[in-house]
Amino acid sequence: MRVSKFFMPVLRDAPREAEIVSHRLMLRAGMIRQSGAGIYSWLPTGLRVLDNISRIVREEQDRAGAIELLMPTLQSADLWRESGRYDAYGAEMLRITDRHKREMLYGPTNEELITQIFRDGAHSYRDVPRTLYHIQWKFRDEIRPRFGVMRGREFLMKDAYSFDLTPEDAKKSFNRQFVAYLRTFERMGLTAIPMQAETGPIGGDLSYEFIILAKTGESEVFCHRDLLDLKAPENVDYDSDLEPLMAPWLEKYAATEDVHDAARFADEVPQDRQVSARGIEVGQVFLFGTKYSDPMKCQVQGRDGKLVTLHSGSYGIGVSRLVGAIIEASHDERGIVWPASVAPFKVGLVNLKAGDSATDKACESLYEQLDNAGLSVLYDDTGERAGAKFKTMDLIGLPWQVIVGPRGVKAGLVELKNRASGETTEIGIDEVVNRLVATQTG
RNA sequence: CGGGGCAUGGCGCAGUCUGGUAGCGCACCUGGUUUGGGACCAGGGGGUCGCAAGUUCGAAUCUUGCUGCCCCGACCA
Numbered sequence: 001m002r003v004s005k006f007f008m009p010v011l012r013d014a015p016r017e018a019e020i021v022s023h024r025l026m027l028r029a030g031m032i033r034q035s036g037a038g039i040y041s042w043l044p045t046g047l048r049v050l051d052n053i054s055r056i057v058r059e060e061q062d063r064a065g066a067i068e069l070l071m072p073t074l075q076s077a078d079l080w081r082e083s084g085r086y087d088a089y090g091a092e093m094l095r096i097t098d099r100h101k102r103e104m105l106y107g108p109t110n111e112e113l114i115t116q117i118f119r120d121g122a123h124s125y126r127d128v129p130r131t132l133y134h135i136q137w138k139f140r141d142e143i144r145p146r147f148g149v150m151r152g153r154e155f156l157m158k159d160a161y162s163f164d165l166t167p168e169d170a171k172k173s174f175n176r177q178f179v180a181y182l183r184t185f186e187r188m189g190l191t192a193i194p195m196q197a198e199t200g201p202i203g204g205d206l207s208y209e210f211i212i213l214a215k216t217g218e219s220e221v222f223c224h225r226d227l228l229d230l231k232a233p234e235n236v237d238y239d240s241d242l243e244p245l246m247a248p249w250l251e252k253y254a255a256t257e258d259v260h261d262a263a264r265f266a267d268e269v270p271q272d273r274q275v276s277a278r279g280i281e282v283g284q285v286f287l288f289g290t291k292y293s294d295p296m297k298c299q300v301q302g303r304d305g306k307l308v309t310l311h312s313g314s315y316g317i318g319v320s321r322l323v324g325a326i327i328e329a330s331h332d333e334r335g336i337v338w339p340a341s342v343a344p345f346k347v348g349l350v351n352l353k354a355g356d357s358a359t360d361k362a363c364e365s366l367y368e369q370l371d372n373a374g375l376s377v378l379y380d381d382t383g384e385r386a387g388a389k390f391k392t393m394d395l396i397g398l399p400w401q402v403i404v405g406p407r408g409v410k411a412g413l414v415e416l417k418n419r420a421s422g423e424t425t426e427i428g429i430d431e432v433v434n435r436l437v438a439t440q441t442g
Numbered sequence: 443c444g445g446g447g448c449a450u451g452g453c454g455c456a457g458u459c460u461g462g463u464a465g466c467g468c469a470c471c472u473g474g475u476u477u478g479g480g481a482c483c484a485g486g487g488g489g490u491c492g493c494a495a496g497u498u499c500g501a502a503u504c505u506u507g508c509u510g511c512c513c514c515g516a517c518c519a
Contacts, residue, residue: 012468012480013454017512027453037511092518109519143443143517150519157519209519218518284519318519352478387479394479405478415478 001345002367003380008045010392020216022327023148025336029396031323031344038145038153045396046323048344050156053322054135056187056341057158064180064238066131066160071113073137077103079112083295094141106139111292111314114161118310119298125165127300128310131173133160135319147216150280150324160315165302167289170311174206174287175242177315179233181210181283182249186232188322189339190329192282193227195254209256210283214328217278222265223254225273256281280325287313336397337420340440345378347436348398352386352405362409362429366402369433375440394419400439402432 007030014024017034026032031046042050058068074096080086086093086105094106107113114132122128135158145153162173178194185192190212197209211221213228233245253268255261256279265274290309292298299307318325330337340346347370351363363379370377378398380389386405393401403415403424414432417424427435 009452009469011453015453016448016455019513034511138519140518144513144515146513155519159519281519316519321519385477385479385481387477387481390479392480403478407478 001376001378003378003382006044006378008043008396010395018148020147020150020328021331022150022216022324025327025331025395026148026324029336032149038142038151040149040152040154045344049323049338049342050320052342052344053188053319053326054156054158057135057184057317057319060180060184060187061133061158061160063183063236064131064176066133066177066180068134069117069132070134071107071110071117071136073106073139074104075107075110075113077105079116080105083112083115083292085112092140092142094139107136108138108140109314109316110134110136110159111161111312112296115292115296115298115312118161118163119293119296122163122300124300125302125308129162129164129169129173131160131162131176131315133158133315147218148324149320150328151218152320155318156320158317158319162313162315163293163298163310164312165300165308165310167311170287170289170313171206172242174285174313174315175246176238177285177313178208179236179238179242179245181285181315181317182232183234183236184317185210185212185282187341188326189341190282190322190326191228193221193223193254193279194249194285195221195223195256195279196259197256197284198258205289206287208285209281210285211254211256211279211281212325212329213275213277214280214325215278216328217280219279219281220257220260220276221255221279222257222260222274222276224252224269225275227252227254228275280321280328281318282322282325283315283317285313285315331397334391335395338397338399340399343399344396345376345398346400346440347375347377348393348396348401349377349379350386350389350393350401350403351379351381352389352403354381354383356406358409359404359406362414363404366404366414366429366433370402370436373433373437375433375436400436402436404429 009030011028014028018024018027029045030043032040032042035041077086093108096104098104137154138157139154142153145151160177164170164173192210192212194208195211197207230248253265289311293310293312298310302308326342327336349363349367351359353359367377367379397419399419401417403417408414412429413426414429415424416427416432
């Protein structure tokens with residue numbers, strides 16, 4: 001993409017309403033614009049990040065055996081009356097009436113709808129286990145939206161729902177999502193720690209929140225420091241017993257403030273390993289048994305011909321929240337520092353002297369080569385001064401900058417700058433593409 | 443929902459107390475000089491001052507009502 005043909009309205013000053021760093025940087029980098037309290041438009045640069053995050057989520061869900069579908073944003077009130085939640089949900093649910101005076105709602109979550117769909121489509125024990133997911137916009141009419149996209153009212157979420165014959169099988173489905181989450185967040189450059197969370201009213205329910213530590217986190221969390229150094233499992237066989245893979249996370253203390261047990265914390269975690277910090281919740285996994293399949297009669301016939309009520313769990317990842325969360329975890333005083341996996345472009349190509357024929361030619365050639373090599377590249381081909389281009393590139397935080405000026409071109413050299421480290425190296429103009437391709441596979 | 447604050451070109455702000463021709467910086471357009479970390483000079487374009495009533499010869503400014511947005515708290519992916 002050429003800057004001269006792109007739409008990326010960057011701001012030198014952040015709008016006054018933005019307080020936290022991720023919100024300020026997203027506005028300044030031209031990723032989003034606010035259209036109402038907790039409601040945002042995603043501009044091209046922001047959308048590219050959102051899509052990258054969705055792609056990673058999707059890949060890991062698919063890998064874990066979950067099956068994608070897409071449910072609507074609008075749902076019927078009657079469906080929610082079946083589960084008893086229409087009245088229970090309260091003001092957080094945005095209720096809408098259509099022209100025929102039918103009561104509708106903008107879905108805050110999809111347990112009811114997926115249960116209805118699965119109930120109607122699955123009839124035999126052969127139809128389970130299944131885990132279905134979609135990535136769709138949700139609306140929760142929060143009392144107070146804040147922190148930009150981290151607590152919007154409208155937000156993009158991946159939500160998965162598992163259906164199993166027995167509680168034991170349901171736990172296996174739960175485990176698959178749990179491991180997929182470890183991998184998903186790690187691929188985004190995040191250290192997300194599963195922490196015990198409020199289990200809700202039904203005893204025996206199981207819930208973990210996946211939390212990343214950040215100064216601007218909304219809740220207080222407590223954990224063992226060793227958890228910060230764990231690496232997500234690779235080459236997972238999702239059909240195998242996953243409990244051993246999960247064990248390193250589950251053996252050490254980690255809890256949100258809701259369920260924090262100060263005595264246990266002090267007892268189980270050595271003083272110098274105790275972490276108490278602020279955390280951002282980026283995902284939650286929840287096993288709730290027959291909470292919805294009971295009232296909604298989500299049943300299949302077992303081998304013996306008898307009806308069996310299915311056991312379920314739901315598993316959410318805040319996709320749009322992750323955009324903000326990643327920035328909270330990865331930025332410096334100059335701007336965003338994108339992990340390569342989610343960056344809107346991998347490489348920023350900076351033409352220091354647009355209009356100089358040798359420099360233009362070198363840039364055009366590099367632009368084409370990078371593109372051919374499959375590296376997304378943002379080429380600043382505008383007539384801006386060098387300083388302004390550097391500032392913008394640092395602000396939007398692409399992992400690599402290739403800086404091309406007349407002096408270097410004459411000597412056959414360009415500069416390769418790593419945004420994260422700030423390190424700049426001179427490199428042959430013929431080598432730079434290969435070097436960048438090599439970093440991709442790393 | 444309780445408490446606090448803000449609303450003036452795209453963004454950041456001044457002007458409001460004390461009513462009198464709507465201003466500054468950035469961004470944008472034109473020309474020129476520049477050109478390796480947000481250049482300079484000159485000339486331009488763009489705002490019914492959140493909305494509605496009221497007071498007044500006259501309202502961004504005073505009064506009343508409304509709306510929107512932000513921050514702190516309780517609640518949430």
